[in-house]
Amino acid sequence: MSLKWAIADGWTVTGRDLAHWARQPFNVVVNLAFPVMVLLMFGYLFGGSIVVPGGGDYREFLLPGMFGLAMAFGVEATFTSISTDVQQGVTDRFRSMPMAPSAVVVGRGVADMLNSAAGLVVLVACGLAMGWRWHNGLAAAFAAFGLLLLLRFALIWLGMYLGLVLRRPEAVMALQILIWPIGFLSNVFVSPEGMPAWLATLAELNPLSATVSAARELFGNPGWGGDSWLAQHSILLALLWPAVLIGIFFPLSVRRYRRLD
Amino acid sequence: MIRAEKITKRYKDVQALDGFDLDVSRGTVCGLLGPNGAGKTTAVKILTTLTRRDSGTAAVAGYDVSTHPQQVKANIGLVGQHAALDEILGARQNLVMFGRLYHLGSAAAARRADELLEQFELADAGTRQVSSFSGGMRRRLDLAASLILAPPVLFLDEPTTGLDPRGRNEVWQAIRALARGGTTVLLTTQYLEEADQLAGMIALIDAGRVVAQGTPSQLKARLGGDRVEVVVRHADDLAKAAGLLRASEVDEDNRRISAPVSDGVAALIQAAQAFRDSGIEVEDIGVRRPTLDEVFLSLTGKGNA
Numbered sequence: 001m002s003l004k005w006a007i008a009d010g011w012t013v014t015g016r017d018l019a020h021w022a023r024q025p026f027n028v029v030v031n032l033a034f035p036v037m038v039l040l041m042f043g044y045l046f047g048g049s050i051v052v053p054g055g056g057d058y059r060e061f062l063l064p065g066m067f068g069l070a071m072a073f074g075v076e077a078t079f080t081s082i083s084t085d086v087q088q089g090v091t092d093r094f095r096s097m098p099m100a101p102s103a104v105v106v107g108r109g110v111a112d113m114l115n116s117a118a119g120l121v122v123l124v125a126c127g128l129a130m131g132w133r134w135h136n137g138l139a140a141a142f143a144a145f146g147l148l149l150l151l152r153f154a155l156i157w158l159g160m161y162l163g164l165v166l167r168r169p170e171a172v173m174a175l176q177i178l179i180w181p182i183g184f185l186s187n188v189f190v191s192p193e194g195m196p197a198w199l200a201t202l203a204e205l206n207p208l209s210a211t212v213s214a215a216r217e218l219f220g221n222p223g224w225g226g227d228s229w230l231a232q233h234s235i236l237l238a239l240l241w242p243a244v245l246i247g248i249f250f251p252l253s254v255r256r257y258r259r260l261d
Numbered sequence: 262m263i264r265a266e267k268i269t270k271r272y273k274d275v276q277a278l279d280g281f282d283l284d285v286s287r288g289t290v291c292g293l294l295g296p297n298g299a300g301k302t303t304a305v306k307i308l309t310t311l312t313r314r315d316s317g318t319a320a321v322a323g324y325d326v327s328t329h330p331q332q333v334k335a336n337i338g339l340v341g342q343h344a345a346l347d348e349i350l351g352a353r354q355n356l357v358m359f360g361r362l363y364h365l366g367s368a369a370a371a372r373r374a375d376e377l378l379e380q381f382e383l384a385d386a387g388t389r390q391v392s393s394f395s396g397g398m399r400r401r402l403d404l405a406a407s408l409i410l411a412p413p414v415l416f417l418d419e420p421t422t423g424l425d426p427r428g429r430n431e432v433w434q435a436i437r438a439l440a441r442g443g444t445t446v447l448l449t450t451q452y453l454e455e456a457d458q459l460a461g462m463i464a465l466i467d468a469g470r471v472v473a474q475g476t477p478s479q480l481k482a483r484l485g486g487d488r489v490e491v492v493v494r495h496a497d498d499l500a501k502a503a504g505l506l507r508a509s510e511v512d513e514d515n516r517r518i519s520a521p522v523s524d525g526v527a528a529l530i531q532a533a534q535a536f537r538d539s540g541i542e543v544e545d546i547g548v549r550r551p552t553l554d555e556v557f558l559s560l561t562g563k564g565n566a
Contacts, residue, residue, distance in 0.1 A: 005364065008361075008364075009361075009362055012358060012361045012362055013362075015358070016347060016350065016358055019349075019350055019354060019358075020349050020350070023349050023350065023351075023390065024349060087343075088343055088344075088345060088346070088348070089341040089342065089343040089344070089345035090345045090346070090347065092306075092311055092339070092341050092345060093339065093341070093345035093359070093406070093407075094362070095310075095311055096309045096310065096311060096334060096337065096339040097334055097359070097362055097363060098331050098332075098334040098335040098363065098364075099362040099363070099364070103362070259313070260311070
């Protein structure tokens with residue numbers, strides 16, 4: 001199987017998702033609008049009562065958190081498409097065809113990255129409209145966007161693995177619910193300093209927190225400070241965590257995909 | 262075209278296949294008939310390279326499924342238990358996408374999609390979203406998608422499960438047309454009638470192995486063919502009636518007797534005559550054809566639950 005076919009087949013699978021967007025414009029709008037709604041809720045409804053440690057502007061603090069949360073919630077999209085394909089037998093059809101075996105995985109990954117990048121663009125536009133800015137120049141800002149997309153990329157493999165392993169509808173439901181506390185147990189909306197110590201440690205350990213802290217630092221937005229080793233090395237962790245996730249879940253998903261039965 | 266020898270496959274605590282042998286020659290429609298859990302789907306998955314076997318050998322279209330999976334895939338079509346289609350895309354979009362994944366190139370994929378839509382009478386529904394399709398239409402599109410390369414070997418795993426009688430007939434017609442065109446077909450089913458309608462050769466599978474194999478008429482002959490079944494009005498007449506009919510089974514509780522016969526209708530008339538002549542009152546009398554239950558009972562010693 002030549003590389004040419006691997007690329008062509010992967011692109012065909014990605015094209016399938018793009019065709020979904022064209023077929024279901026309403027879904028696209030809802031998916032893009034949902035994080036905007038959460039952003040507005042926290043920015044204007046709750047934000048007034050949340051104090052940023054060190055006294056920065058809450059919306060400046062919030063925006064990088066929302067970017068990170070949108071990346072984290074993307075895991076659900078990956079998971080759902082993979083498990084739907086497995087359940088409907090589409091995955092088995094792909095596997096029974098003489099196409100490049102990597103195409104399903106690569107195609108899905110590219111489609112999800114495009115989807116998340118579009119979501120990020122919308123959130124950035126909203127943020128700019130709300131007065132959020134990056135303060136350390138374009139290069140640092142793009143480094144921050146890169147870290148955010150790196151987190152999303154790592155979560156593709158987690159989503160893929162879960163989608164291949166969890167088949168029952170209850171499991172799908174459970175994941176959709178669980179993603180909320182996991183997303184909130186972080187530094188996205190508030191400073192972990194206000195949490196009980198053990199919870200704060202968990203929040204700091206959350207890979208999402210590392211990416212969000214690093215993004216705040218690179219954008220020059222107010223962070224929550226924090227004097228733990230974890231809080232001091234957020235950029236390193238924002239690189240390390242995704243690497244760990246990819247290191248674990250990439251081989252697991254590939255293995256699982258090959259041995260589906 | 263399809264050859265399986267001594268295949269075994271174990272899932273955690275279930276021995277799905279246990280010495281599965283099958284040989285289907287070119288141009289044959291083979292019905293793999295058995296109850297739920299007999300191993301039909303596992304056999305199809307191994308022969309279509311989706312699942313690895315634990316031991317044994319399997320070859321399709323002359324290629325070993327484990328050493329040459331890509332060649333096997335290029336020579337087969339698979340229709341699984343669920344219509345494996347993208348529900349959001351249109352019918353034509355589905356066929357074009359699969360065509361491209363079969364490496365047809367975009368113009369050829371589009372041409373082939375139109376041909377198949379025409380062939381399966383779906384041309385009018387080409388742009389409609391698959392989620393709006395009836396069960397029969399979905400199955401036909403599914404079948405069309407597996408025929409993009411016009412493969413010499415086609416696997417159909419319970420192709421009519423969940424269809425209404427009309428949808429089932431549509432699918433049967435499509436399969437017959439393929440068989441006439443010389444495609445080798447392996448079809449799994451739980452229904453004797455379906456195997457009878459479509460298959461030139463039937464392999465009965467139970468507990469992971471083929472327990473009997475032959476043409477539909479050969480298998481029915483092994484069962485003793487038709488039976489005449491009689492329910493007498495008075496229990497006192499039971500013994501006499503059983504003697505007249507040369508009954509092989511007597512059910513005293515239900516006053517029911519039955520006997521294997523070679524020509525069902527002639528035997529029925531003869532029996533009715535004999536009962537009237539000897540003054541035995543009959544509550545019910547009829548010819549019964551062998552059912553899948555009986556096939557299993559006779560060949561495996563257990564029912565088809």
